[in-house]
Amino acid sequence: MTNHLKQFIDENLPKIEAELYDLVERIKAPQSLKDSMLYSLKAGGKRIRPLFVVAVCDLFHNKQQEALSVGAAVEMVHTYSLIHDDLPSMDDDDMRRGKPTNHVVYGEALATLAGDALNTLSFGVLARLENVEPQKKVELINLLSVASGAEGMVGGQVLDIDGESRSLNLPELEHVHINKTGAILRFSIESGAVLSDATKEERAALVEYAHHIGLAFQIQDDILDIVGTSEELGKTAGKDVQSDKSTYPALLTLEGANAKLEEHYDFALSALTKIEKNTSLLEEFASYIVKRNN
Amino acid sequence: MTNHLKQFIDENLPKIEAELYDLVERIKAPQSLKDSMLYSLKAGGKRIRPLFVVAVCDLFHNKQQEALSVGAAVEMVHTYSLIHDDLPSMDDDDMRRGKPTNHVVYGEALATLAGDALNTLSFGVLARLENVEPQKKVELINLLSVASGAEGMVGGQVLDIDGESRSLNLPELEHVHINKTGAILRFSIESGAVLSDATKEERAALVEYAHHIGLAFQIQDDILDIVGTSEELGKTAGKDVQSDKSTYPALLTLEGANAKLEEHYDFALSALTKIEKNTSLLEEFASYIVKRNN
Numbered sequence: 001m002t003n004h005l006k007q008f009i010d011e012n013l014p015k016i017e018a019e020l021y022d023l024v025e026r027i028k029a030p031q032s033l034k035d036s037m038l039y040s041l042k043a044g045g046k047r048i049r050p051l052f053v054v055a056v057c058d059l060f061h062n063k064q065q066e067a068l069s070v071g072a073a074v075e076m077v078h079t080y081s082l083i084h085d086d087l088p089s090m091d092d093d094d095m096r097r098g099k100p101t102n103h104v105v106y107g108e109a110l111a112t113l114a115g116d117a118l119n120t121l122s123f124g125v126l127a128r129l130e131n132v133e134p135q136k137k138v139e140l141i142n143l144l145s146v147a148s149g150a151e152g153m154v155g156g157q158v159l160d161i162d163g164e165s166r167s168l169n170l171p172e173l174e175h176v177h178i179n180k181t182g183a184i185l186r187f188s189i190e191s192g193a194v195l196s197d198a199t200k201e202e203r204a205a206l207v208e209y210a211h212h213i214g215l216a217f218q219i220q221d222d223i224l225d226i227v228g229t230s231e232e233l234g235k236t237a238g239k240d241v242q243s244d245k246s247t248y249p250a251l252l253t254l255e256g257a258n259a260k261l262e263e264h265y266d267f268a269l270s271a272l273t274k275i276e277k278n279t280s281l282l283e284e285f286a287s288y289i290v291k292r293n294n
Numbered sequence: 295m296t297n298h299l300k301q302f303i304d305e306n307l308p309k310i311e312a313e314l315y316d317l318v319e320r321i322k323a324p325q326s327l328k329d330s331m332l333y334s335l336k337a338g339g340k341r342i343r344p345l346f347v348v349a350v351c352d353l354f355h356n357k358q359q360e361a362l363s364v365g366a367a368v369e370m371v372h373t374y375s376l377i378h379d380d381l382p383s384m385d386d387d388d389m390r391r392g393k394p395t396n397h398v399v400y401g402e403a404l405a406t407l408a409g410d411a412l413n414t415l416s417f418g419v420l421a422r423l424e425n426v427e428p429q430k431k432v433e434l435i436n437l438l439s440v441a442s443g444a445e446g447m448v449g450g451q452v453l454d455i456d457g458e459s460r461s462l463n464l465p466e467l468e469h470v471h472i473n474k475t476g477a478i479l480r481f482s483i484e485s486g487a488v489l490s491d492a493t494k495e496e497r498a499a500l501v502e503y504a505h506h507i508g509l510a511f512q513i514q515d516d517i518l519d520i521v522g523t524s525e526e527l528g529k530t531a532g533k534d535v536q537s538d539k540s541t542y543p544a545l546l547t548l549e550g551a552n553a554k555l556e557e558h559y560d561f562a563l564s565a566l567t568k569i570e571k572n573t574s575l576l577e578e579f580a581s582y583i584v585k586r587n588n
Binding site for chain 1: 321322323324326327328331374378381383384397401402403404406407409410411413414415417418420421422427428429431432433435436438439440442443444445448449451452453455456
């Protein structure tokens with residue numbers, strides 16, 4: 001990671017997390033529910049999605065506080081999806097980021113409800129943004145609903161489950177990832193463009209960047225499952241191979257997956273050249289995602 | 295049921311259901327997910343919540359199409375809560391409205407995801423309302439998020455689960471219901487007021503009406519569990535007594551619960567007298583809720 005990116009993260013990560021926790025702590029709700037919601041929000045993670053919201057705003061010298069709240073909303077959606085995904089009826093994972101999963105600590109009923117509450121809260125956070133015009137809030141809410149719902153993330157999870165019972169080909173695998181993880185990453189980046197009044201061309205370039213970053217991120221995830229250790233990953237390594245899951249390395253070999261990763265990395269960088277601004281932070285972000293080992 | 299109310303329902307129920315199904319059918323998502331979402335949406339029910347949205351708009355001679363979409367959004371939230379509530383880790387119900395529950399037909403994973411998708415879609419529907427100013431959409435989205443999330447419905451479900459392990463007193467039981475079922479009913483009625491530009495006073499009176507109608511509805515539910523048959527209810531009768539659940543009849547005797555029901559009915563009607571309009575439809579609606587046998 002470059003010093004520039006590290007400095008950006010060191011400066012913004014604490015603010016993002018403070019906003020995230022504060023948004024949940026200030027609601028009036030049963031303590032057990034808030035505890036369960038906060039447990040998973042506080043379980044760590046790289047906060048890539050909210051960092052992207054802030055990084056895109058940064059590109060436009062948009063320093064508004066609201067980027068943190070939009071970032072917190074995306075992180076809530078991401079976290080709810082992990083809580084539900086870990087449930088015994090879904091992936092049945094006991095550990096996540098080196099800690100027991102939500103339902104292991106709070107039981108399945110509360111875990112299900114904590115996920116529901118985080119999903120619902122994310123839209124309330126967007127509706128209550130200060131200093132953002134109503135029309136922009138409506139646009140953000142619509143984008144988040146499409147990105148996280150049946151047409152995006154949830155639809156991708158269904159495709160992923162359907163894919164477990166058979167082998168997917170490359171276009172099918174790509175389609176799963178564009179929905180399951182790509183749509184929310186795209187929202188993170190596009191929402192920054194909406195908040196910052198980006199031009200149509202700038203926004204399109206950022207969406208293109210988001211598309212390739214999303215796929216690169218997922219390919220690296222698949223690669224790490226093979227070359228990473230459980231300790232580094234904070235979750236069981238080698239799970240994909242064991243479950244005979246369709247992955248990029250399984251379809252393309254490890255070498256082919258690495259080549260595909262580089263390809264998307266290059267496309268992401270080339271999308272940024274269409275923006276006449278200093279995109280170095282977003283370039284470094286792309287490199288960070290490709291080079292990460294957890 | 296009066297002829298007037300029957301005519302209102304006969305006219306609006308088909309429109310509400312058409313809008314509800316259409317909103318799901320037109321999204322681009324995996325067919326299995328759409329099937330699972332539509333299965334529960336089509337499983338019937340009285341559609342009281344969307345009918346209330348339309349009935350309140352009717353009070354203000356507001357005939358706009360958008361009331362149907364707002365009603366559909368509330369029905370999606372209500373339906374998602376039932377799907378999750380029926381899961382084995384929650385109430386573990388195999389039957390609902392005389393049909394196998396969602397997870398019995400589609401499996402727990404898809405049922406969980408169909409619930410998530412309906413929750414998310416409801417906010418998208420509000421964001422995409424046509425002919426409604428952005429500021430109003432934001433207000434509706436904020437109201438729905440509060441009503442259905444940790445501070446409302448989901449919070450009430452947590453209180454309800456907490457309450458299963460001990461006896462609740464009357465204020466505690468009321469607190470559960472005000473959140474678990476009352477908040478969404480209140481949204482149905484308040485959203486009609488927002489759509490129709492009701493005055494502050496009219497809106498406050500409608501919210502008061504909603505509060506008492508919500509409690510009356512729940513007391514009648516508790517009573518029907520004792521005096522109704524499984525056939526009438528489309529679900530197992532006598533479940534509350536069997537599980538030793540805190541209910542109005544358990545706390546107040548059946549006679550006392552009936553008296554409490556009448557009390558809330560009277561308060562609801564008296565709230566309507568503060569509105570200088572023809573509120574007969576809402577009066578009849580109140581009576582219908584109190585007299586219903588399923």
